[in-house]
Amino acid sequence: MKKTYYIPAILFFLICTTTLLFAQKSVYTFPFENSYRLPPMETFVNMNEISASYQTMGNLYTTEIMGLDDESVEQISSMYISDIKVTDAFRFLKFYMEEQLVAPGEDTQGSVEMSIIYYHEKNRANIGTALNILTLGIGTLLGIPFATSITDVEVEATFFNDANSVIVIHRGIGRGKKLIGLYSLSTRLPHQRAVKNALDDLNTKIMADPKLGREELKASL
Numbered sequence: 001m002k003k004t005y006y007i008p009a010i011l012f013f014l015i016c017t018t019t020l021l022f023a024q025k026s027v028y029t030f031p032f033e034n035s036y037r038l039p040p041m042e043t044f045v046n047m048n049e050i051s052a053s054y055q056t057m058g059n060l061y062t063t064e065i066m067g068l069d070d071e072s073v074e075q076i077s078s079m080y081i082s083d084i085k086v087t088d089a090f091r092f093l094k095f096y097m098e099e100q101l102v103a104p105g106e107d108t109q110g111s112v113e114m115s116i117i118y119y120h121e122k123n124r125a126n127i128g129t130a131l132n133i134l135t136l137g138i139g140t141l142l143g144i145p146f147a148t149s150i151t152d153v154e155v156e157a158t159f160f161n162d163a164n165s166v167i168v169i170h171r172g173i174g175r176g177k178k179l180i181g182l183y184s185l186s187t188r189l190p191h192q193r194a195v196k197n198a199l200d201d202l203n204t205k206i207m208a209d210p211k212l213g214r215e216e217l218k219a220s221l
Contacts (some may be wrong), residue, residue, distance in 0.1 A: 042103030172202025
């Protein structure tokens with residue numbers, strides 16, 4: 001009979017392990033598969049824009065260095081705060097451009113720059129919130145979710161020609177949700193879902209744009 005006490009613990013361990021595996025694999029999967037890709041282009045991720053959206057950019061600071069003829073030159077630098085969600089966002093955008101959007105090749109024409117121009121996370125009350133209030137917090141200790149976390153993001157893709165002139169700009173919006181409890185406070189997965197959904201929305205607009213068709217894009221470049 002003693003062995004039966006280990007069953008809940010084993011199930012809890014398996015659920016947590018499976019969740020972690022899905023979290024790692026999710027970076028390399030998308031809810032869509034393009035039938036064709038755009039011609040080879042240079043790809044860039046605007047880290048300054050992403051850092052500003054996630055508010056991970058610190059204050060700018062200026063230093064002086066000695067240049068030619070002993071003339072002092074001012075150098076402006078930025079400090080960044082490490083954030084796993086920013087890292088995920090960068091990996092999503094980079095992987096999307098290289099594996100889904102642009103065909104591989106050395107004969108590149110023009111470029112595409114992507115960034116996240118909006119990020120917002122908030123908690124919303126749900127039924128679990130009321131249950132935890134009625135149970136004076138005991139429900140929280142038992143693992144009942146006390147809120148719903150909602151993450152909203154907006155991604156942007158800007159296409160340039162060889163003269164560095166803007167061809168077109170497209171944006172996509174996505175949202176991710178997750179129940180938040182005492183033992184599930186991380187909001188990394190809903191953020192990943194939000195970025196995925198935003199990329200799905202963006203990708204639909206890009207693939208439907210006649211300005212970015214293979215022949216039209218080559219001609220415009």
